[in-house]
Amino acid sequence: MDSTFVEKILTKYSNNKEVVPSQIVTVKPDHLLKHDNTAAIIQKIQPELNNYGVYSKTLPIIVLDHVIPAASEKTATNHKIIREFVTNHDIKNFYDVGYGVCHQIVIEKGLALPGILILGSDSHTCSYGSIGAFSSGIDRTEAACLLLTGETWLKVPNSIKMNLNGKLKPNVYAKDVILHIIGDISSAGANYCSVEYHGDTSQFNIDDRFTICNMGVEMGAKNAVFLVDNVTTKYLSSIKISASKYRPIYPDKDACYSQELDFSLNEMEPMVACPHTVDNVKPVSDLKGVEIQQCLIGTCTNGRLSDLKIAADILKNKKINSRVRLLILPASKDIYENALKDNTIEILLKSGGTILPPGCGPCLGAHQGCLAPGERCISTANRNFKGRMGCKDAEIYLASPATVAASALKGKITDPREV
Amino acid sequence: MKIWKYNDNINTDMLFPGKYTYTCNTAEEIKPHILEDLDSSFAKNVEKGDIIIAGKNFGCGSSREQPVIGLKAVGIKAVIAESFARIFYRSAINQGLILIESPDAVRAYSKGDKIKLDIDNGKIIIDDKTFTFPKLPSEIVAIRNAGGLLDYTKSKLKNKIKN
Numbered sequence: 001m002d003s004t005f006v007e008k009i010l011t012k013y014s015n016n017k018e019v020v021p022s023q024i025v026t027v028k029p030d031h032l033l034k035h036d037n038t039a040a041i042i043q044k045i046q047p048e049l050n051n052y053g054v055y056s057k058t059l060p061i062i063v064l065d066h067v068i069p070a071a072s073e074k075t076a077t078n079h080k081i082i083r084e085f086v087t088n089h090d091i092k093n094f095y096d097v098g099y100g101v102c103h104q105i106v107i108e109k110g111l112a113l114p115g116i117l118i119l120g121s122d123s124h125t126c127s128y129g130s131i132g133a134f135s136s137g138i139d140r141t142e143a144a145c146l147l148l149t150g151e152t153w154l155k156v157p158n159s160i161k162m163n164l165n166g167k168l169k170p171n172v173y174a175k176d177v178i179l180h181i182i183g184d185i186s187s188a189g190a191n192y193c194s195v196e197y198h199g200d201t202s203q204f205n206i207d208d209r210f211t212i213c214n215m216g217v218e219m220g221a222k223n224a225v226f227l228v229d230n231v232t233t234k235y236l237s238s239i240k241i242s243a244s245k246y247r248p249i250y251p252d253k254d255a256c257y258s259q260e261l262d263f264s265l266n267e268m269e270p271m272v273a274c275p276h277t278v279d280n281v282k283p284v285s286d287l288k289g290v291e292i293q294q295c296l297i298g299t300c301t302n303g304r305l306s307d308l309k310i311a312a313d314i315l316k317n318k319k320i321n322s323r324v325r326l327l328i329l330p331a332s333k334d335i336y337e338n339a340l341k342d343n344t345i346e347i348l349l350k351s352g353g354t355i356l357p358p359g360c361g362p363c364l365g366a367h368q369g370c371l372a373p374g375e376r377c378i379s380t381a382n383r384n385f386k387g388r389m390g391c392k393d394a395e396i397y398l399a400s401p402a403t404v405a406a407s408a409l410k411g412k413i414t415d416p417r418e419v
Numbered sequence: 420m421k422i423w424k425y426n427d428n429i430n431t432d433m434l435f436p437g438k439y440t441y442t443c444n445t446a447e448e449i450k451p452h453i454l455e456d457l458d459s460s461f462a463k464n465v466e467k468g469d470i471i472i473a474g475k476n477f478g479c480g481s482s483r484e485q486p487v488i489g490l491k492a493v494g495i496k497a498v499i500a501e502s503f504a505r506i507f508y509r510s511a512i513n514q515g516l517i518l519i520e521s522p523d524a525v526r527a528y529s530k531g532d533k534i535k536l537d538i539d540n541g542k543i544i545i546d547d548k549t550f551t552f553p554k555l556p557s558e559i560v561a562i563r564n565a566g567g568l569l570d571y572t573k574s575k576l577k578n579k580i581k582n
Contacts, residue, residue: 024556024558024559036441037440037441037483040444043444044569045569045573048573048576052576052580066440066441067441072442074441074442075441075442078441121482122482123480123481123482123506125482137482137506138482138506138509139482139483139484139487139506139509139510139513140482140483140484141484141510141513141514141567141568141569142509142510142513142568144569144572145568145569145571145572148572148576149572149575149576153558153559186476187428187476187479188428188475188476188479188502188504191476191502191504191505192505217506220476220479220504220505222505277428277430279428364437364438364440364481365432365436365437365438366437366438366440366441370438383432383480383481385430385431385432385433385480386432386433386456387432387433387436387437387438387456388432388437390436390437390438392436392456
């Protein structure tokens with residue numbers, strides 16, 4: 001029987017001859033991602049960790065990124081507990097404060113490879129489909145159990161084939177594509193499903209694919225994946241991973257999809273997700289003039305060098321509106337360093353931006369740029385839920401780095417084609 | 420027993436604000452903030468045995484498990500929704516919180532109706548109407564019967580060592 005990407009990978013990892021949707025299988029993931037929540041995870045299983053140890057020293061990937069540098073005694077203590085755990089159990093993949101956002105680190109350090117299976121106690125773990133891996137989010141309790149046993153169950157999902165046809169117009173980006181898709185199919189449109197992207201995908205580089213896969217969970221997807229092609233292999237060789245190190249998985253020609261959806265890229269416009277759901281998507285032209293007080297460029301969704309450069313191109317030799325705060329959040333230290341070398345950071349600083357340390361920053365409302373009642377923020381992040389940036393009486397709009405940068409210049413939501 | 424009724428797309432930030440995710444972990448720390456940004460009367464007035472009825476995509480968003488732990492800790496007997504987001508659904512299995520997906524029951528319910536639940540036989544009775552829901556696969560029931568995934572895993576580990 002012909003199989004989809006997810007059916008093939010779950011067949012492989014469960015040692016079955018074939019699997020079908022709804023079947024429950026037991027898998028051993030290659031990696032288990034955790035971040036600042038590692039402290040809470042290990043506290044659940046302290047006696048067991050003392051008795052049995054961790055299943056494998058190379059299974060966990062731990063990145064401190066959510067509240068860094070620590071914002072309080074409590075978060076500092078969490079970090080300390082994690083560092084002690086890493087030392088005591090000789091955890092191999094540990095990235096302390098300052099390396100960057102966990103999902104960026106997993107890709108950048110070559111921990112995600114085509115055809116492998118990664119689970120993580122973070123909902124945006126689905127990002128690694130950008131490199132051809134299967135990856136999906138789980139909760140802390142399950143991460144704790146995986147740390148001990150190295151295995152868990154997964155239900156084989158239905159697969160949705162999304163055909164991205166045509167070519168994007170200038171100033172329309174991957175972020176606009178995923179916002180358009182979520183607006184079309186709704187926040188629950190891919191619930192429990194595996195999403196495969198097909199069609200004219202070669203125009204999307206790894207950064208673009210990362211943005212699109214990252215937001216898979218915002219339409220309910222279990223995982224989202226771009227199939228491995230020249231773009232993937234070229235990226236992997238740029239981080240010194242040769243093709244002999246991985247085995248890509250491709251769906252069969254006559255695989256069975258629960259839905260097949262077509263999207264015309266050449267018709268897409270810059271899009272904005274309006275408060276308070278990610279599927280409340282409108283063309284930027286409908287929102288012109290909406291005043292904003294804060295702009296955020298960065299996070300795991302759009303904090304890569306290409307994103308910062310798009311913003312810098314718009315802000316070069318210009319000043320942001322005096323009523324606006326522009327926060328820049330490079331997704332990793334490497335990105336920060338490269339953005340320093342090519343003057344991108346200098347341009348952003350001179351335009352009036354504030355550079356935050358590589359991490360999650362204000363995205364989840366814990367620190368570094370929370371909002372006040374009545375304020376509006378336009379952000380390149382992935383969620384605009386009520387209260388998300390620390391205040392339930394504030395509004396969050398989601399858009400591409402170009403739209404956010406253009407909006408920072410004008411102090412109101414602005415079409416990037418008009419600056 | 421009270422019924423709490425909510426709409427579509429109730430997300431994890433509404434169920435438990437993100438600003439507390441790294442400072443509140445235990446059930447006692449979570450309870451005062453449960454549903455804080457959705458319904459400020461909930462934490463004060465919820466009682467053991469209450470039921471939540473909601474629309475589509477309940478629990479969408481973050482993988483944080485405080486919403487599930489909190490709802491279990493305040494004594495919510497079950498959440499009945501038109502649909503659930505997957506990480507939340509999985510997390511509920513792991514914590515032993517009962518979720519029932521039944522769009523028909525949600526649509527049939529109106530304020531003041533009496534609800535009876537028969538979890539073992541997969542039945543929701545709203546006034547005089549009965550709605551059925553499918554049983555969970557045996558693998559999942561085993562986790563729930565063990566009291567949640569942590570206890571399930573701990574006893575599995577103990578048995579493994581014994582053998």
